[in-house]
Amino acid sequence: MGDADGTPLMRQYRDIKQAYRDAILFFRVGDFYEMFQEDAVEASKLLSIALTSRDKSSGTPIPLCGVPYHAATNYIAKLLRAGRTVALCEQVEDPKLAKGLVRREVVRLYTPGTLIDSEFLPSTESNVLAAVSVRLRSAGTGRKDCSYGLATLEVSTGDYWLSEFHGPQAEAALRDELARLEPRELLFPENLSPDELQWTADLTGPRCCTQPATWFDQEQGRIALQEQFHVHSLEAFGCHILTLGIQAGAAVLRYVRETQPSAPLDHIRPPRVRQDDDAMHLDSVTIRNLELVKPAGRAEESSNQSPYTLLGILDRTVTAMGSRLLREWLLRPLVNSAAIEVRLTAVDELKRQIDIRVRLRTALRIVQDISRLCSRMSLGVANPRDVLALKISVSSLPAIQAELSALDSPLIADLRSSWDNAQDLYELIEGAIEQEAPVSIRDGSILKSGFHPEVDELRKASREGKGWIAGLEAKERERTGVESLKIRYNQVFGYYIELTKANLGKVPPDYIRKQTLVNAERFMTTELKELEERVTGADTKLTALEQALFEQLRTRLATETARLQEISRRLAILDVVAALAETAALNRYVRPTVDEGDGLHILQGRHPVVERLDLSGGFIPNDTHLDLATSRLHILTGPNMAGKSTYLRQVALITLMAQMGSFVPATEARIGLTDRIFTRVGASDNLAGGQSTFMVEMTESAHILNCATPRSLILLDEIGRGTSTYDGLSIAWAIAEYIQDPQRLGARTLFATHYHEMTQLESLREGITNYCVAVQERDGRVLFLRKIIRGGADRSYGIHVAQLAGLPDQVIHRAKAVLAQLESSSSSGRPVQDNQQSLHFDATLPPPHPMLEEVRQMDLFSMTPLDALNRLAELQQRLLKE
Structure with a gap:
């Protein structure tokens, strides 16, 4: 790297960097953290800061960038969000006292998964x-x-x-x-x-x-x-x-x-x-499709803050621990009906006990993140403000205990048993730490007066030292009779008494000569020496002593980690239960019944997220009745934009909410235990992985067929739309038959489709029921009623949706004409007569119904799902050749 690389500073940097090759090294130089070489090039881009160079005159400039030390936290956080690690290298000795190059060491390595600093951690999310x-x-x-x-x-x-x-x-x-x-x-x-x-x-x-x-x-x-x-x-x-x-x-x-x-x-x-098998299994696709924690298209939003997710709707917690626990409950709903009942009973009790709920949530609001605070104690990085936060948190425990005494649900009774108010810890901190203590332990003024006698003495020496010196000077003037006597200080000799040579005859015998000047003499006395020892460096000694005593207190608190973690656990559960009760009261949720049955019955169900949006006409609730005996698979048809996808998702969300222990948006709900929820909705591809939209659809469908059980809830929306009409219809038909067959799967399923031919399955297969979304036509206009009713739809109203989307009138008129020709051709078997050369239609394909009859007669159930799909593909190829 040239001559510049040979400087002592750069040699020191290179030696330290060698041990932290995978991290960006923040190298402290004066009031800046500097980065060199490849670190500087990368950091300047990630942090959007200027890239310059060091030792330009040497002919081999070294890339350099830097950030002020007092602003380093924000820059480190940005690098961590970018997935990088940061090694913080500090000057570990006073530059004024250093003999030569200041000694530097890496004092902290920041990696995204090992963070403990509150300024880097999202309070409502785990950092795993x-x-x-x-x-x-x-x-x-x-x-x-x-x-x-x-x-x-x-x-x-x-x-x-x-x-x-x-x-x-x-x-x-x-x-x-x-x-x-x-x-x-x-x-x-x-x-x-x-x-x-x-x-x-x-x-x-x-x-x-x-x-x-x-x-x-x-x-x-x-x-x-x-x-x-x-x-x-x-x-x-x-x-x-x-x-x-x-x-x-x-x-x-x-x-x-x-x-x-x-x-x-x-x-x-x-x-x-x-x-x-500890909890309901939710796969990554379902978590995404149901928008449980992240809104579609808004992944950059904090999940708990977004109004477009179920978590955002439910999260009325008032503590960080409670918010993280609620997310865990949401993503791991229970599969044990007794445990679900325990949670629901606690939520019900707090929903009814309004005054207690309000007071309990008020007391919880002042509780800080105890679980992370006690970890910081144990790791030896907690500062005085952290200790004060712990004191504030435990101060609310007696009030919380008092509120719990009036509640008797099993969950809350269990939390109340062996309740620990931690008042000994409160009193320990209250007697030790100043209410306005600084963040850093190096800033002093941490401990209260009366906590430690030596601290009080040093603090008194620091505050009153000048007054003591002035008092001693006055005393010595009176004793010697020399009005010009002065007590002075310099860094070489410390404090001394100075007398002019004209007054040397009045020097008391206990004066000890320290220095002779041309016109004066300087003396020391035993009293002045003692006073000097008390005053000189009092601030330094005070800071060091306070730091040592604080570290002892922190170590003492660290021994209570297990105890504090248990307190944190109980408070988090209380917070979640109270938050669910608050949400239930505000949003008109009802208590569901969760049992071992196989039914899923919801009256006037609502989508918990969509209903909170500002919808014209309000949200239209719908019923759902699924059971394995008579109606396990619903074929749902109807137009686009009519609410089919919303309906599918609300059934899944109500089921999930019930099994996590929450009340649900309905007038009545009885949920048979569900072990898994599967969803196949929307269109997406995975081009990087070599998968088209249709391949992704088929892969997700195969995952459902291979993993679902009769206890599962399956939501399928537009299966087969990623390929040709006959291919897609064949696949959708076969999948529906496979799911409804109790010998194959027999799971509770909502199957939304635009293939109206599939409504024939109701008369062909047991356990299949047709439903559709009600539509009202008036004066050529279509009104989507968003109401789910029995029966099948015969039209998709796609052209009406296209018109609402703003397609040009010429396109809409032409589409209607083409549709009329297609429908006429389909009913008569004649080819489409295209009067405009801009469109060409393949008139060689037969109408679909004969093919459907052959599909119905196929012995699909003697085959694997893959063999069945291959057989259907062969049939489609044969039909194309005829």
Whole structure:
């Protein structure tokens, strides 16, 4: 790099950068953090700051950019959002006292998945670090399957989970879990083969980091977990039977230790095992299609703030812990009716007890993020303001306890039992920390007067030192009779008494000569020496002592981590239950009945998000009645823009809300337990993965047919629209038959389609019922009533929708003419006569009904779904040749 690279500063930079090659190094130089070389080039683009150079005169300029040290937080946050890591390199000695080059060290490594700083963390979202371990095995016939282990750690709260995925659907299950968790960083072994890396295809969001394969060693991982949690066996945590999960769990811990070497990690909770059947399974497609946490087309919005998501509608929590827990409840609805009933009873009680609910939520509003605060204590990074926030939080516990005493629902009674007000911690902090304490422990003025006698003495010396010196000077003038006697100070000799040579005859015997000048002498006394020791450096000593005492207090609070985490858990549950009760009261929700039956009955159901929008005419509610015995599959026809997709989604959302423990937007709802919700709606492609819109549609449909059970709820919207009419109709028909057959699947299903021919299935297959969206025609105009009624529609009114969209009148008139010709041709069997050369229609295809009769007679149920689709394709090709 030339001569400039040989300067002491650049040599120091290069040595430090060598150990942090994958991070952007913030190198402290005076009042700036500077970045050099490739870091400067990259950071200048990501941060939109000027790129300059160092040592331009040397002929080999070094790229340089920098940010003011007091504004570094915002710049670090921006780099973290871009998926980069930042190594913060500070000057660790006073430049004034340094002999030569100032010593510098990296004091903190910021990575997206290991953040603990409140200024970098979204308060209402978890910040997850995840690791995945993989095992490849042959599955016969040349096919290879992978099993996966997953570990997740929320460093800022200490939540630590392990899980494993096996079987043919293991990859899909892993992907779905990652979609729910949205990890910020994802670790996996560096030696994985292409087959073992298939699960990473199309993975977006987390920063993916390959790590040494040795980090994922099972036996070493088991030892690491036992040492971390001070146990001889992992049986106590229920994870001893895991293999891949333990491998991933060890890798997560190793990564945190490597990136945060000074962090003790004592706040991490023992691992909990997450079973695949613990909650309703929601795959990534369903989470996206139902807009549970992110609105379609508005992914940049904070999910909890958006009014276009179910989470945005339900989140009336008043604490950060409660908001994060509500998101977890939403994405993991329960599948145990007794547990659901416990939640619903608690929500019901607080919905009825309005005064208690208001007072309880008022008391909860002052509670800070206890789970993250106690983690910061344990990690040794909590500042005085954090400690004050903890004091404020526990101060509300007695008031909350008082409100709970009047409630008796089982969930709240369980939370109230063994209630801990933590008043000892409140009194400890109240007696120690000044109410206006600064953020930094280096700024002093942290501790209250009376907390520690030496602090009081030093503070008195700092405040009153000048007065003491002035008083001693007056005393010595009176004692010696010398009015010109002065007590002065310099950095070399400290404090001294100065007398002119004319007054040397009056010097008392206890004066000790320090220095002789031309016209004066300087003296010291024992009293002045003692006073100097008390006054000189009092501020420095005071700051150092306050810092040490604060660190002792922080360590003391860190020993209460488990206790504070339990308090945080109880408060989060209370907050969520009270928030759901508040939402139910404000939005006119009713308590659902969730049972072991197979029915799904909703009266006057509403879409919880759409009904909150400003709709002309208001929201039109609809009923739904599904059951496995007589009406398990509804064929829903009707025009575009009439509300079919809204209706499908509202049924799914009401089901999900009921099983998470929420009241629902309806006048009555009885929900038979649902194990999974599947959705296939909308049109999208995956061009990067080589998948067209139709391929994505078929892949998602295949996933549903392979994974659904009779307990599942399936929503299908416009299956088969991505290909030719006969292809699409054939596929949609076959899928509907496969789903309705109890021997194949027999799941509760809402099937919206524009293929009106499919309404014939009601008379051909048991358990299929036709519904449509009511439409009113008047004077050539169409009014969409948005009401679901029995029967099938015979028209789609697409031209009317096109007219509403603003297509030119010439196009609309021509479309109507063409439609009339097509309908006439279809009914008579004659080819379309095209009077305008701009349009050409293939008149060789027969009308669809004979084909449908052949489809009906096919023995589809002796085939696999794929074989059935191939057979239908062959039929379509034969019909084209006839």
